[in-house]
Amino acid sequence: MxxxxxxxxxxxxxxxxxxxxxxxxxxxxxxxxxxxxxxxxxxxxxxxxxxxxxxxxxxxxxxxxxxxxxxxxxxxxxxxxxxxxxxxxxxxxxxxxxxxxxxxxxxxxxxxxSPKLKTYRAGGVAVATLPLGVTTHARTPAPWLLGGVKSVSYAMNMACQRWAVRNGYDDALWLSTDGYALEAPTSTLLWQVGGELLTTPTSTGVLAGTTARFVLDRAGDVGLTAGEKLVTPSELLGSQGVWLASSVRGLVEITAIDGAALPTAAKTRSLQDLVSYPV
CATH class of the missing domain: 3.30.470.10 (Aminotransferase class 4, branched-chain amino acid transferase, N-terminal domain)
Structure with missing residues (x-):
């Protein structure tokens, strides 16, 4: 088409x-x-x-x-x-x-x-962590930094993804300078700890994800509660599942972070069923 x-x-x-x-x-x-x-x-x-x-x-x-x-x-x-x-x-x-x-x-x-984006739904993505250059508290008191704004100034976002692909990854995951995972260049971070489905607080300046919000609002349908908190990459490696949510890809599982493999997440398919993207 x-x-x-x-x-x-x-x-x-x-x-x-x-x-x-x-x-x-x-x-x-x-x-x-x-x-x-x-x-x-x-x-x-x-x-x-x-x-x-x-x-x-x-x-x-x-x-x-x-x-x-x-x-x-x-x-x-x-x-x-x-x-x-x-x-x-x-x-x-x-x-x-x-x-x-x-x-x-x-x-x-x-x-x-694109067919490539569709393959991520079934096969997941390996991500590289890249420093964003801001602390978790830098953007809220500085509105000129445009935290949470979806502007057409996406050159840096695309540069991060290209760097990740050139170095053998599928996508990037931004880190704050104080060591916390924030979001990916075009998607929202979700992860599971026990019975909770969590995401990064928007007070850090991350973009409020529409697909992620849809999933979080229906977490109870898959036996989870929803919440927000800060998380480090090492804590993500010890979680029960890590995902990226975006409007075009839908919900995709993160299978590795900086080369460290994550175990297969038991909730991936049930969470994907919530958003009903073809897999």
């Missing part, structure tokens, strides 16, 4: 249609926000939750996001041309627009989920 593109106020356009001016602040400064969500049965999953997070990100950047009804319609237009039998990745983007002023640039793209 080819990529689909929809532009706010214009509807569906050919995928090769030029969308940005050369001086668009999203391109030249990374000044904008986005959300990516899973498309199933022809509709975006957790759309309301993603839009709520996008609104928060835009507010943090003092960016004028169009009304929610317009964003919902944009998502609907993109999905209207997508086969109901195929899963996809829908991205909604809003940049600050031209450098000399003007309306924001708002559009949606919809593309297939």
């Amino acid at each position: 080819n990529r689909i593109v929809a532009v706010l106020g214009r509807g569906l356009v050919p995928a090769d249609t030029p969308l940005l001016r050369a001086d668009d602040l999203g391109a030249v400064r990374g000044d904008g926000v986005f959300e990516t969500m899973h498309v199933r049965a022809g509709a975006p999953w957790l759309l309301d939750e993603h839009l709520a997070r996008m609104i928060n990100s835009a507010d943090r950047l003092d960016l004028d996001l169009p009304p929610v009804t317009d964003m919902i319609e944009l998502a609907r237009q993109a999905c209207s041309a997508w086969p109901h039998t195929e899963e996809g990745a829908l991205r909604l983007v809003c940049t600050r627009g031209p450098e000399d002023g003007g309306p924001p640039t708002v559009y949606a793209t919809l593309a297939p989920v």
